[in-house]
Amino acid sequence: MKPMLNTVGKSAFRVDAREKVTGKALYPSDIVMDGMVYGCTLRSEKPSAEITVDKSAALAYPGVLAVLTAEDVPGANHHGVLFKDHEVFSSGRIRSIGEPVAFVVAETAAIARQAVKLVKVEYKILPAVFDPREAMQSDAPLLHGDSNILYHYKLRRGDVEKAFEVCDVIVENHYETSMVDHAFLQPEAGVAYMEEDGTVVILVATQYPHFDREEIAEALGLSQEKVRVITTAVGGAFGGREDITVQIHLAMAAMKLMRPVKTVYTREESFLAHSKRHPMYIKCRTGAKKDGTLYAMEAEIIGDAGAHASWAINILRKAGVHMTGPYVIPNVKVDSYAVYTNNPFTGAMRGFGAAQVPIAYEQQMDEIARKLNINPLELRLKNCFRAGSLTATGQLLEESVPLERTLRAAAQAISRSGEEAPLKAGKKRGKGIAAIFYGTGYGNGFPDVSRAAAELTEEGKVRVFAGATEVGQGAKTVLSQIAAEALEVSLSDVVLVCEDTRLTPDSGTAAASRQTYNTGNGIRIACEKLRIELQAFTAEVSEAQGNLLKHISLKDLYQAAIAKGRLLRSEAAFTARTSRMDDETGQGAPYWPYTFAAYGVEVEVDIETGKTDVLKAVCAQDVGRAVNPVLVEGQIEGGFAMGMSWTLHEELGLEEGRIKNRNFSKYIIPTALDMPEIESIIVEDPETSAPYGAKGIGEPVMLAAMPAILNAICDATGARITRLPASPQEIVKAMYGKERKAL
Amino acid sequence: MLLELHVNERLHSLEVPDDMRLLDVLREKLGLTGTKEGCGEGECGACTVIMDGLAVNACLVLAAQARDKHILTIEGLEKNNELDQLQQSFIKNGAVQCGFCTPGMIMSAKALLMRNPHPNEAEIRNAIAGNLCRCTGYAKIVEAIKEAAEQ
Numbered sequence: 085m086k087p088m089l090n091t092v093g094k095s096a097f098r099v100d101a102r103e104k105v106t107g108k109a110l111y112p113s114d115i116v117m118d119g120m121v122y123g124c125t126l127r128s129e130k131p132s133a134e135i136t137v138d139k140s141a142a143l144a145y146p147g148v149l150a151v152l153t154a155e156d157v158p159g160a161n162h163h164g165v166l167f168k169d170h171e172v173f174s175s176g177r178i179r180s181i182g183e184p185v186a187f188v189v190a191e192t193a194a195i196a197r198q199a200v201k202l203v204k205v206e207y208k209i210l211p212a213v214f215d216p217r218e219a220m221q222s223d224a225p226l227l228h229g230d231s232n233i234l235y236h237y238k239l240r241r242g243d244v245e246k247a248f249e250v251c252d253v254i255v256e257n258h259y260e261t262s263m264v265d266h267a268f269l270q271p272e273a274g275v276a277y278m279e280e281d282g283t284v285v286i287l288v289a290t291q292y293p294h295f296d297r298e299e300i301a302e303a304l305g306l307s308q309e310k311v312r313v314i315t316t317a318v319g320g321a322f323g324g325r326e327d328i329t330v331q332i333h334l335a336m337a338a339m340k341l342m343r344p345v346k347t348v349y350t351r352e353e354s355f356l357a358h359s360k361r362h363p364m365y366i367k368c369r370t371g372a373k374k375d376g377t378l379y380a381m382e383a384e385i386i387g388d389a390g391a392h393a394s395w396a397i398n399i400l401r402k403a404g405v406h407m408t409g410p411y412v413i414p415n416v417k418v419d420s421y422a423v424y425t426n427n428p429f430t431g432a433m434r435g436f437g438a439a440q441v442p443i444a445y446e447q448q449m450d451e452i453a454r455k456l457n458i459n460p461l462e463l464r465l466k467n468c469f470r471a472g473s474l475t476a477t478g479q480l481l482e483e484s485v486p487l488e489r490t491l492r493a494a495a496q497a498i499s500r501s502g503e504e505a506p507l508k509a510g511k512k513r514g515k516g517i518a519a520i521f522y523g524t525g526y527g528n529g530f531p532d533v534s535r536a537a538a539e540l541t542e543e544g545k546v547r548v549f550a551g552a553t554e555v556g557q558g559a560k561t562v563l564s565q566i567a568a569e570a571l572e573v574s575l576s577d578v579v580l581v582c583e584d585t586r587l588t589p590d591s592g593t594a595a596a597s598r599q600t601y602n603t604g605n606g607i608r609i610a611c612e613k614l615r616i617e618l619q620a621f622t623a624e625v626s627e628a629q630g631n632l633l634k635h636i637s638l639k640d641l642y643q644a645a646i647a648k649g650r651l652l653r654s655e656a657a658f659t660a661r662t663s664r665m666d667d668e669t670g671q672g673a674p675y676w677p678y679t680f681a682a683y684g685v686e687v688e689v690d691i692e693t694g695k696t697d698v699l700k701a702v703c704a705q706d707v708g709r710a711v712n713p714v715l716v717e718g719q720i721e722g723g724f725a726m727g728m729s730w731t732l733h734e735e736l737g738l739e740e741g742r743i744k745n746r747n748f749s750k751y752i753i754p755t756a757l758d759m760p761e762i763e764s765i766i767v768e769d770p771e772t773s774a775p776y777g778a779k780g781i782g783e784p785v786m787l788a789a790m791p792a793i794l795n796a797i798c799d800a801t802g803a804r805i806t807r808l809p810a811s812p813q814e815i816v817k818a819m820y821g822k823e824r825k826a827l
Numbered sequence: 828m829l830l831e832l833h834v835n836e837r838l839h840s841l842e843v844p845d846d847m848r849l850l851d852v853l854r855e856k857l858g859l860t861g862t863k864e865g866c867g868e869g870e871c872g873a874c875t876v877i878m879d880g881l882a883v884n885a886c887l888v889l890a891a892q893a894r895d896k897h898i899l900t901i902e903g904l905e906k907n908n909e910l911d912q913l914q915q916s917f918i919k920n921g922a923v924q925c926g927f928c929t930p931g932m933i934m935s936a937k938a939l940l941m942r943n944p945h946p947n948e949a950e951i952r953n954a955i956a957g958n959l960c961r962c963t964g965y966a967k968i969v970e971a972i973k974e975a976a977e978q
Contacts, residue, residue, distance in 0.1 A: 097918050104926030105914040107861015107901035111927060114860035269865045269873055269927040269961055319863075319927030320961050351866040556925025556962050714921035714967075721964030722924065748870035748959065756952040756965040 091568040091575050092776045095714035098561045099580070100317070100554060109317040112273035112289050117344040120275070121149055123337055124196035124347065126186040126203050127356055128178040131391075131426040131741030132212035132225065135178055135185065135205050142188055142202040147195035149343075151203060152187040152336055159305030163328045165295070165431070167393045169228055172303050172332050178207070179227050180391035180426055181741050182356035187333040189345055214741055216388040216423035217365060227391060227424040234389060235397040235422040237404040239670035241476050242415030247380035251371030255451040259366040259444040260807040262735035263388070266433055267753050270319020271354040276334035277344035283310050284335045289318040291325045292593035294551050297585045303332045304339065311335070315583045321555035322726070323432030324358040326595060327394055355746035359394050359431025360736060362387040362422075364403065364440040370413075370448045376458045378413045378467045381476075385420035385441070387430070394431030396422035401528060403437035405665075405674055408476045409445035410487050410521035411467040416476040418670070426741045432595055434726060435783050438522050439790070446518040446791030447804060460795070461495040464519055469680070477665060479673040484771035484779065490682040490704035491519055493765045497702035498684025501763070512689050513699070514800025518791035519682040522784040523675025525598050529664030532598065535589035536606035538567065538614045539653035544639030546571055547579045548611065551588040552603040557782050558715040559599045565711050566604045566775050570611035571618075577638070589655070597780030600711065601677065602660050604775035610656035617652055621645060661773070677771045679779045680706040683724070683788035687796040694815035696797060697760075698728055701789070704765040708779035717764045720785045724762055727789025729754045735809050832893050834859070835903030849893045850874045850885035853900060861901035861930045865959070872958030875931035875938075876900045882938035884957070901930035904937065913937055913975045922971035924962035932958045936972045945976055 103109040128135070139151040154161050154175040161175055162168035174185050186203045190196040211225035218224055219232040226232060248254060274288035284304065290296050293313040301311045318325065330347050337345040349357060364387045371380040385403050389396035404420035433439075453460040469475070471485045495517050507513060526532045537549040548567045554560040560580055568575045581587055591603040622636055625644045636644070645652050665672030686700045703720045710716045733752050737744040745751045770777020794805050803818035830841045834857060841856050853859045853876065865873035867886050874885040877899040904911035913933050916922070923929050932955055939946055939954035946954065951972045952965075960968065 095921070098921070098923060100926070101918040101923045102910075104923045104929050105901075105910065105917045105933060106905055107859075107930045109926050110860070111863070113864065114854075116858070267961055269871060269925065269959060270863070271865065317927075318925060319865075320925040322961070348864075351868075351871075558924070718921050718924060718963055718967055721966045722962045723964075725964035726961070747868060748866045749868065753959055753961060754964075755956045755959065756969060757956045759965050762964060762966055 089569060089776060091565045092711050093709065095712050096561060096565055096575055098558060099564055100560055111270050111319050112275060112287055112316045113348045115275045115287055117275065117277060120344040120346055121189055121191055121341065122193040122196045122347065123187050123189045123333060123345055124200045125184050125333065125353065126188065126200045128174060128181055128183040128185055130178060130207045130209060131181050132210040133178045133207040134176055134210060135174060135207055137185060138204040139186060141204065142199045145199040145202055147191040148188060148199045149191065150189045150337060150340055152333065153185065156336065157303060159303045163299040163303060163332060164393060165327060165395055166397055169392050180428055182428055184333065187337060189337045189341060212426040212741065214425050214427055216386050216425050219423050219425045220421065227426065232424040233421055234393055234424055235400055237401045237420045237670060238668060239404050239416060239418035239476060241478065244380050244382050244415045244417040247415035248371050251379050252374040253452055253455045254369060254371040255448050255455065256369040257806055259368065261364045261440045261443060262808045263363045263430065263738065264361045264730055264734045265355060265736055265751060266322040266324030266358065267751065268320025268322060268324055271349045271351055272329045272357055273348040274330040274334050275344060275346045276338035278338055278342055283312050284339055285312045285314060286331050286335050287314045287316050288331055289316050289325060291321050291553055291555060291595055293553065293585050294590040295593065296328065296331050299328055300331050300335050304335055313585045315553050318553060318555045321594065322434045323436065323595060326432045326593065327359055329357045351748060352746045355743055360390065360428055361433040362389065362399055362430040362437065362440065366441065366444045368444040368448060370452060372452050372456065374456065376456055376463045376466045378411050380415040381408055381413050383407050383418045387420065387422050388427055389422045389424050390427040390429035391424060392429035394429050396430065398527065399437035403441050404670065405477055405523065406438040406521065407441050407445065409442060410469045410519055410680060412469065412473050413476060427738060428741065428743060434786050436596065439787050442518060442520050442787050442791045443794065443808065447794055450795045450798065460517060461491060464491055468519065469521065477674060478671045481678060484677060484708055484769045485680065486706045486767050486769035487519060487680040490680055490706055490767050493704040493767065494682040494684040494702050497763060497765065498686060501700055501702065502686065510690060510692050512691055512800040513686060514796045515684065515686045516792050516795025516799050517682060517684045518788045518795060520784065520787040522597065522679045522787060524601055524677055524679065524780050525596050525660045525662055525675055527662055527674040529662050532592065532602060532660035532662055533657055534591040534603040534606035535657045536591060536603065536610040537589055537653065537655040538610045539651065540618065540638060540642050542642055544637055544642060545577045545579050546573060546614065547581060548607055549581050549588045550603050550607055551585065551591040552582050552599045553594040554582065555594050557719065558712065559594060562600050562711045562715060563604060563607055567607050567611045569776060570608045571615050597782045597784065600778050600780045601774050602658055604778060605658035606656055608775040609658060610654050613654035613656060614652065617654060621652060677774060677779050679781060679784040681784050681788050683792040685792040685796045687793060687800055689797060689800045689815065691801065691819065694812035696732055696810065696815060698793060700761050702763045702765060704767055705781060705785055706767045706769060707781050708771040708774050709768050709777035710766050711776065711778045713766055716766055716781060719781050720764045721762050723785030724789045725754050725759060727786040728793060731790045731793045731808060731810055733809055828891065830890050830894060832895060833897045835900060843890050847890040848886055849888035849890055852890050853885060859900050859902050863927055863930060865927065872935065873928055873931045875934040875958060877934055877938050880938065880941060882935045901934060912978045913972065916971040916975035920967050920971035920974060922963065922967040928958055928960040932960065932968055940976055948973065
């Protein structure tokens with residue numbers, strides 16, 4: 085039975101839409117301050133070297149105010165989300181192209197750009213390694229410490245060797261995924277300035293202001309109270325704003341010069357500065373019984389971490405945990421490795437390791453179905469997770485597992501819809517489906533806490549505080565809706581403050597699809613507490629007036645509270661369920677909740693050129709409960725676009741660690757002309773522990789796109805694509821066995 | 828050089844460097860930061876403005892080329908506190924996510940509707956083909972433009 089909900093479940097207009105359609109929303113590059121000066125970053129041009137830096141000529145250039153290098157870092161010359169293995173400025177050893185060497189600050193941006201060319205860097209070239217499989221060898225050049233393998237996740241369940249012996253069908257293949265970029269539209273930028281009490285303020289587009297504050301404080305040698313991070317409007321993130329870019333450089337310059345300092349990256353520098361998606365090399369073998377029951381899987385995943393760890397451990401762990409797909413397999417052995425190379429560093433990107441593995445497991449599902457002559461949908465239904473299933477880590481899926489519904493909905497919709505135009509000569513059409521699951525949150529026992537506060541204001545509204553960033557996903561709207569629901573007030577009576585570390589509690593990062601679930605819960609609890617307090621206080625006020633009062637407005641209630649010297653305010657924290665997995669077996673309950681999806685796709689392939697068009701996509705997405713259905717659809721449509729583009733086009737062309745295509749004329753993302761019709765099917769199955777049942781979907785919406793398209797290409801052509809992107813030449817090679825032409 | 832141009836129906840007389848781009852004239856000289864820079868080479872369309880009725884990438888237009896021209900930017904759409912039909916439609920249809928492409932997207936759509944008040948879907952998609960959006964997959968943007976055209 086559906087509870088009575090007033091605000092949750094309605095497609096309220098975005099609370100940030102008006103300022104965005106009028107051009108009034110301020111992104112960091114839009115901010116101008118009196119006396120502002122400009123910074124420009126010098127970055128390494130070699131992938132592995134020792135450097136010496138001579139900044140004298142740049143410093144002498146007219147208009148230059150400072151040239152900051154490693155020697156100028158007041159605190160610790162490092163940062164990093166897991167290991168502190170990024171340097172603020174290189175102290176001598178370069179491990180990849182693009183590492184910051186110096187930050188030149190000048191009276192104008194033009195002078196800073198000019199002067200940065202005068203910083204002399206001498207490179208003594210060192211050996212380098214660019215393939216993670218080579219980097220794992222004992223004779224490979226080392227990047228950090230005594231091994232390039234920075235993490236090995238082991239998942240062990242049942243007896244894989246014995247299990248394969250009794251399988252009736254076994255499929256086996258190698259898969260490779262490409263390195264890709266987030267390509268958010270707003271290049272990195274920021275402004276820093278000093279407040280009178282010595283606090284340094286950084287205005288920046290980030291995913292996690294509170295963590296930035298910690299990292300900035302450590303590098304500047306300041307206490308966290310002396311660092312204030314204010315989140316501006318954020319022009320897309322997708323994981324690419326998790327790691328520090330402009331923040332520390334700007335703060336250092338503002339502190340040194342006591343003037344506001346701004347920097348804006350060019351698109352090319354943006355490609356150099358932030359993380360990339362981990363390319364993965366996946367060997368996978370899956371076995372099933374004659375009747376289609378999955379029985380064994382063995383996989384090895386090697387992820388290229390590039391030169392710095394960033395989130396590599398969590399990402400390769402997430403890949404390993406999700407390797408089986410959303411299917412019950414009693415015997416599983418997975419080894420996943422994160423490996424340093426001299427490539428650009430890789431990190432968080434939508435899907436976070438759970439995005440690469442479906443390319444392997446969902447193609448193997450179709451292969452098993454083909455070998456056993458079972459319908460691909462039937463095979464999936466036979467094995468798919470349901471409430472009560474155990475995952476390969478031994479985790480019990482207690483509830484909200486509507487995978488079967490998503491599968492049936494996607495399969496039905498794609499089977500009845502079909503391109504009606506007659507097929508032209510030289511073209512083939514095919515359909516494919518794929519299913520995925522995704523575990524929300526940091527995972528593996530890492531404390532996953534979202535704090536929130538709510539208070540009654542003089543205007544009779546409720547101000548809600550949460551340090552959750554609006555990166556475009558709609559957090560500000562969805563969290564406001566949750567607050568309004570819990571407070572039993574209208575959406576317009578809620579004012580969500582989420583931009584300033586001085587005002588807001590830490591609500592964790594805008595990543596891991598965790599804000600709706602985690603921070604939504606924190607806000608729900610805080611607002612329910614406040615509502616109860618308001619009701620109690622209303623009764624108190626009413627009683628004092630002889631219970632004659634029929635209604636008291638929130639505005640009057642505020643005045644009554646002030647008269648009594650009371651502040652009507654509540655605070656709450658929500659901690660997600662997660663436990664640390666066993667180091668040797670990977671057994672445990674790493675994430676909660678899980679979100680499910682199944683997509684169906686129809687493609688048309690030109691059998692001469694291999695060019696593939698997606699004609700239609702149906703996306704059945706589990707959301708627990710849709711807080712805002714239009715925003716959910718927006719996520720699905722955008723997620724499918726990103727997944728489709730990765731499947732068919734996107735790849736950073738790397739040559740000895742150098743990105744060749746670092747602009748939008750060579751790094752192609754989809755336009756309005758490339759998109760097919762997308763039919764969103766929202767599947768609801770409320771999760772008890774979630775705010776009004778709502779689970780996060782920011783990442784899950786992308787994951788089924790890739791394998792659904794690849795399965796459709798195979799259906800059309802018979803060709804199995806095992807290396808992304810499924811470019812025309814890759815498809816031609818798979819169809820005819822021709823050698824792939826060099827890029 | 829001295830530059831005279833009309834921006835959002837106001838005549839401006841400005842002293843600007845010879846090599847300045849229209850984008851910088853708008854953002855830096857006039858403080859109209861609603862026009863965004865996403866790539867600086869005419870690939871992303873975030874800086875789209877309307878110049879004498881045509882959608883142009885302001886990053887590819889030199890200030891001198893805008894002399895005496897009539898420029899319309901996102902800031903010029905709202906009249907007497909009332910949003911343009913397109914702006915309203917973008918809000919209603921959920922066509923906005925991160926918002927960085929939004930001003931340029933709306934200006935491309937505006938230029939389309941100025942010359943073709945009743946475009947079909949293919950014409951809409953063509954008109955915004957030079958505007959990249961990484962968030963939405965374009966579906967709701969196309970819907971929003973369709974709905975605005977029907978008003």
